[in-house]
Each structure stands twice: as C-alpha cells, then as structure tokens.
Amino acid sequence: MSTSTVPADNSFQLSQLWRDARYRSYTIQIIALVVALSVVMMLIGNAVENLEALGKDFNFGFLFEPAGYDIGQRLVEYTSASGHWKAALVGLLNTLLVAFLACLAATVIGVFVGVLRLSNNWVISRLMAVYIEGVRNVPLLLQILAWYAVFIHVFPKPKQAEPLLGGALVATNRGFYIPGFTYEGAYLAVVAVFLASIAGIFIFRSWAKKRQEETGQILPVGLYSLGLLIVPTAIVYFIAGMPIGLEFPTLKGFNYVGGTKAGTPLIALWFALSIYSAAFVAEIVRAGIMAISKGQTEAAYALGLRPQRTMSLVVLPQSLRIIIPPMISNYLNITKNSSLAIAVGYMDLTGTLGGITLNQTGREMECMLLLMATYLVISLTISAVMNYYNESVKLKGR
Amino acid sequence: MSETNFAFVATSDKPQLPAPKGTTGAIGWVRENLFSSPMNTFLTLLSLFVVYSTVPGLVNWAFVNSVWNANSLDECRALTENGACWGVVRERYHQFLFGFYPSELYWRPILAFALLFVALVPALWDGMPKRGLALMGSMTFPFVAFWLIWGGFGLEPVSSTQLGGLLLTMIIGVSGISFSLPIGIVLALSRSSNLPIVKSLAVIFIEFIRGVPLITLLFVAHVLLNYFLPKGVNFDIVLRVVIMVTLFASAYMAEVIRGGLAALPKGQYEAADALGLGYWQSMRLIILPQALKISIPGIVNTFIGLFKDTTLVLIIGLMDPLGLVAPTLADQRWNGIVVELYAFIAFMFFIFCFAMSRYSMYLERKLHTGHR
Numbered sequence: 060m061s062t063s064t065v066p067a068d069n070s071f072q073l074s075q076l077w078r079d080a081r082y083r084s085y086t087i088q089i090i091a092l093v094v095a096l097s098v099v100m101m102l103i104g105n106a107v108e109n110l111e112a113l114g115k116d117f118n119f120g121f122l123f124e125p126a127g128y129d130i131g132q133r134l135v136e137y138t139s140a141s142g143h144w145k146a147a148l149v150g151l152l153n154t155l156l157v158a159f160l161a162c163l164a165a166t167v168i169g170v171f172v173g174v175l176r177l178s179n180n181w182v183i184s185r186l187m188a189v190y191i192e193g194v195r196n197v198p199l200l201l202q203i204l205a206w207y208a209v210f211i212h213v214f215p216k217p218k219q220a221e222p223l224l225g226g227a228l229v230a231t232n233r234g235f236y237i238p239g240f241t242y243e244g245a246y247l248a249v250v251a252v253f254l255a256s257i258a259g260i261f262i263f264r265s266w267a268k269k270r271q272e273e274t275g276q277i278l279p280v281g282l283y284s285l286g287l288l289i290v291p292t293a294i295v296y297f298i299a300g301m302p303i304g305l306e307f308p309t310l311k312g313f314n315y316v317g318g319t320k321a322g323t324p325l326i327a328l329w330f331a332l333s334i335y336s337a338a339f340v341a342e343i344v345r346a347g348i349m350a351i352s353k354g355q356t357e358a359a360y361a362l363g364l365r366p367q368r369t370m371s372l373v374v375l376p377q378s379l380r381i382i383i384p385p386m387i388s389n390y391l392n393i394t395k396n397s398s399l400a401i402a403v404g405y406m407d408l409t410g411t412l413g414g415i416t417l418n419q420t421g422r423e424m425e426c427m428l429l430l431m432a433t434y435l436v437i438s439l440t441i442s443a444v445m446n447y448y449n450e451s452v453k454l455k456g457r
Numbered sequence: 458m459s460e461t462n463f464a465f466v467a468t469s470d471k472p473q474l475p476a477p478k479g480t481t482g483a484i485g486w487v488r489e490n491l492f493s494s495p496m497n498t499f500l501t502l503l504s505l506f507v508v509y510s511t512v513p514g515l516v517n518w519a520f521v522n523s524v525w526n527a528n529s530l531d532e533c534r535a536l537t538e539n540g541a542c543w544g545v546v547r548e549r550y551h552q553f554l555f556g557f558y559p560s561e562l563y564w565r566p567i568l569a570f571a572l573l574f575v576a577l578v579p580a581l582w583d584g585m586p587k588r589g590l591a592l593m594g595s596m597t598f599p600f601v602a603f604w605l606i607w608g609g610f611g612l613e614p615v616s617s618t619q620l621g622g623l624l625l626t627m628i629i630g631v632s633g634i635s636f637s638l639p640i641g642i643v644l645a646l647s648r649s650s651n652l653p654i655v656k657s658l659a660v661i662f663i664e665f666i667r668g669v670p671l672i673t674l675l676f677v678a679h680v681l682l683n684y685f686l687p688k689g690v691n692f693d694i695v696l697r698v699v700i701m702v703t704l705f706a707s708a709y710m711a712e713v714i715r716g717g718l719a720a721l722p723k724g725q726y727e728a729a730d731a732l733g734l735g736y737w738q739s740m741r742l743i744i745l746p747q748a749l750k751i752s753i754p755g756i757v758n759t760f761i762g763l764f765k766d767t768t769l770v771l772i773i774g775l776m777d778p779l780g781l782v783a784p785t786l787a788d789q790r791w792n793g794i795v796v797e798l799y800a801f802i803a804f805m806f807f808i809f810c811f812a813m814s815r816y817s818m819y820l821e822r823k824l825h826t827g828h829r
Binding site: 108193398430 | 489490491493497500501503504505507508651652653654655658664665667668669670671672673676677680681683684685686687688761765766767768769771772779782795796799802803806807810811814
C-alpha cells in the first residue's frame, strides 16, 4: 500500500478508466449510479406526466375524508364516518393481530412437530413427515380458501350453535365468540400494577442470576416469579373493587352479542397461516437440533449434568443460535403472507388501504406507496431486531 | 506341563445362541421403535388411531364411493352418500389445464410443454455430448414457447385473457424460475462486492422487494405499472405479472446465493486471486460453481415458493387453477362443490412441488463431495 512500484505516470489516458484497476472500480460504480438514477428519473418522470394527463394530483388529503365503509373485525373504535387513515390503522392492527396470533401458534405447533419428526418412533415420525410434506407443497392461498370453506360449512348458524366450555366459547359459521373484558372504575391501576410486576420479574431474575454467579446459591426463581406475577395484581384488583370483569357472549335474536368476536375470516386465516407455517418451523427446529453434534450431549452427561439441564444449558443455547435467524425470517414471511387475507375478506392493511380505500378514492399511487411503505417498515423493524439478536449470539472470533 | 490335569478343554467355539426372542426381527423392531417407553407407546397408539380414523374414510371418499359419471352435483349426490364427485373434474379438466385456450389449438401449449423438457435435458444432464451447443439451443426455448402459446407469425394469435389454468401457472412459474436465477446471481454478486455504490444499490433493491408482500407487487403490476411507462407503451397483463414475479423471486434468490458465497471458505477467494485470475474468471471458474452447489436446496426452495405463489394472480383476476374455482361454482350444476375442486388443485400443485423437492434432495446427495 505505502510504496507503489508503479512509476509515477503523469500522462493519464482515457483507456486507464477501464484498463487500470485503480480507476476501474470508480468507472463501474459511476456507470451503475448513472444508470440507476436515470431509470428512477425516467419512472418518476413518466408517472408525473401520466398523472397530469389524467388530471390527477398527488396528495394524501384523501386520508382525512370519511371512509364510508364498515369493518367488522376491529381492535379500535371505528365507524364508517371515520377517516380513511383510521380505516388504514384498523387494517394495520388487524394485520399485526393475525400475524402475531399465527406466529405464536405456528411456533408452538412447529416445535412440537419438529421434535416428534425426530423421534425414534417410526409411526409418529412418518406421520409428521406426511404432515410437513403435505402442507409445504400446497399453495397457502388454496389452504386459506379451503379452511374458510370448512369453517363456513362445518360450523352451525348462531341460532343452532351450542356454547362450549360453559358458555366461554361459541363456534358458529359467522365466527368464534369468546368472553371479553369489561372495564370500569380504577381499572388503570390494576393494569399499571400488572405491568409493573412484569418489569419486576425481569429485574428479579437478573438479580437472582447475578447472585447465583457470585455466591453459587440458587433461588427458586420460577416460583417467586409466578408469585410476583399474581399476588400484587390480585391484591390491587380486589382493593379496587374488581374493576375488570368478564362478559360472556349471549344469543340475541339471530346473532350473539357481547364478548369478543373473532370472525370466520380471521379464524380461517389464522388456522391456515399457523398450520402452513408450522411445517416450516418444524423443519427449522429439526435442522437446528440435528446440527448439534452428539458429542455435546455426551460431554454434558460426562460432566454429570442431568438430561433436563443438558438440554437447557448445552443443547438449546447452541441450537437456538442456528434456529433463531431462519425462525425470524419465517415470522417475517407470516406477516407478509397475512396479506392474503384479502382472499377471504379479512380487513387487514391490504384489504382496507390497498383494497376498498384504493377503489373508492381512485388514488392508486398514494395508496400503494403507503401500503408498501408500511409493510417495508414492519419488515425492516423485524429484520433489525433479527440482526441485533444475531450479533449478540454469534460465536465470537470465528 | 501335564495334559491330564484338566477335566475339560474346549477345542472349538461353542455354537452361538440365537439372540433372545423379542429383540430381533419384526417383534424386536416394533418393541424398540414403537413401544420402548410408556410415552412412546402412547404416541404410537395415538398416531395409529389418527391414521385409522382418517385414512379409510379418505380412501372411501376419494376412490371407493366416488362418482365420475355425473353431470351435476345433484345427480352425483343421488348416486353416492359420502363420496367425491369427480364428475366436475372429468367435465372441466381441460379448463383447469388450459383455461379458455381454444380447444382446437391445445396442441400448441402441449408442444411447448414437451419442448420444455427437451430444453431442460442439456441443463440437467451434465454428461451430454456437445452440451454447450445444446445449451445454446435451450436458450431459444422461451422465444419458441412464446410464439407457440401466443401465436402470430403464421400461427393463429391467442390473447392473454384466454390463458388460464395450469398453463398460466406454468408460464408464470417457468419464466419466473428461468429469469430469476441469472438476475439473482448478478444481485448476489453486487451485494457481496466491495464497490460501495453497486453494493448499496443491490441492498436497496433486495431489501425493498423482500420487505413487501408479493401481493402488493402484483397490485402494482395490475393498477400502477401503466403510470410508470411512457405514454402509449402498454404491456400485456400476463407479461406484467411475469416481470413482477421474476423481480420478487430474484431478490430471494440473491439472498440464497449470497448465503452460498458467504459460506465458501475465504481461502477459495484468496486461492483464485493467487492464481492471478481476474474477478469474472475467478467467479466463473472457482467461486460460483461451489457457491451455487451449496445453495442448491435454497434455490429449489425458492423455486417451489415461486411456483406456489403463482396462485396469487387470482387476486388480480387472472384465471389460474384456483381462479377457475369461482366460475365453476357459478355454474348452477356445480354450485357448492368446493371440496373436490380444492382437493384436485391441491393434488396438482403437490405433484409439481413434491417432485421438485425430491429432485433437490437427489442433487444435494449427488453433489455432496465431502468438503463443504
């Protein structure tokens, strides 16, 4: 680097831009930049020109006009008089809701299936292989539509539906009804105490871990955490006069009212997404466990660790390092795949902003831009979390 | 040493006893694999119960009690209580294969499909004589297939609105697969190059595409692409969808291949440099053959994903097999026959995807030459 053997050459020739390794990288990059910029400029120029020709402008004012359509499944207050932005927000929350539920269910089912797939039991491992291959090789959209058809045809009308679990669950062809919370009085205090005790558990655990590392004494962390989770909240709950209650769904006329309703589209989508993604999770888990060499388990046994501690202290930490990155990109896929909700009429972000709002206002450009930007933000956030985690568990100094 | 002190000296081995009963053969295997512990026994019985309660019913429904010779759902239900009505498949299978393609021209897509396999031979059979020349021939396949399917130049033209069914799936899937691989390689090389501008352009493209669902890209193809094109230029909807699906798949492909590039030991790059090879030479001769080999499972998984994702075109109104379900149900005679249709379509996709995944496993085994 410091001493150059090339004699100082003052006569710069144009061909050096391409022939000389010192300049070539700049040439390539400048060409790439110019090409990319001109393509982008051309696209934008065309868009501006075409919008003008159609007499359309580009602004987001339409978001504050009343939406004029109803959304059955919603997590926040919304009426048809609310603005389009509110409809989009309802959609966004619905996307996040179904994605979260599906990630949770897929993880539980997937870990279960993945472990059973590795079992020595021939019958069960074959059965799991059939499930994994069968589900993975059929398009998700088909599965969503099929589950939707199943839920509509198999479950009875609300009038004929039998409440299950003592009225806590009513399964009808319009959706599932579960008890909902009712809030009154000083419910905020209860919620605040509950959140505080969760924070307390984390602090307690890290303190207990530090103490164990320093003194070697082990506290019954699980028991204490459980107590910390329940006792303070329960005390405040009763002192405040039970401000949070449960409301059961009841049949009124032709439909159930009260409680929380999860409409058939949500249930079908959740089912299909979970069952489909669980097959992928199972394969990830299987690969992760298989990647840990048997010597690790044997070494742990030789050190005198019990099987449970071997699993939690030796095998799991190592296989998690392999499992977590593909797992999180799988969660990303679930979130993106939840956009297929539009096929069964579940009002997620694509259904509201990219569907009805787009069709009603005719503002394709603005709607699509917002829609893509929102998904991009969700994805990049999850990616960032993934990279952060990856960095923190990566083998150091490889 | 006296030889008479011993009462008995064995001069040969005793005959070997057979293994204890119940540890070998079928019984032993069953004991060890299925009933080795209470938990295992429970799982075995549970799964046997699951198999028992689903498989016979399914076989009865699909084969034993099923009806092929019925021209409407009512007619079929009169013939069987709990069997599948495959009559709808018998009557409409050509629609699920070709969409609304004119039936007297079916030979054209069939010929194109057959030519696809001819074109694939040089790519899949590495011992082929004159492979380079044959590969050049394969390169012309897309144009020949385009000509055969859409017509023109002496053939009767067929419009895109008439395309549908498995034909449409194959058009989108095959072109997506064949174009996304080269684009993906270029993107992967750009992203792992040390030219900052090239690298960041690739990163922006890849992360953008991977960050949005395919369905939004299809919406863009459907409603937005016209805005971005010069006035008067208008692509066919199928072509627009193919472009979007290709871009989508190539971003995923790029990430898979980048994984392969990163997994190669650094020594390979240094060895290529030490041999005095230039960038392109070292990539072509040393790095890419190994990196692509490592990434084969991921590449095929991307292909399978792409093939499955072609069903999404139904949302923008194209008539892929799944999109043909609604028109079929709109026919009074077949109103309500969802299960059979979904089962048939699922079976169609399963065959293709399963075959691809098996082929990738075979390739993986074949190419596994010991080192990474």
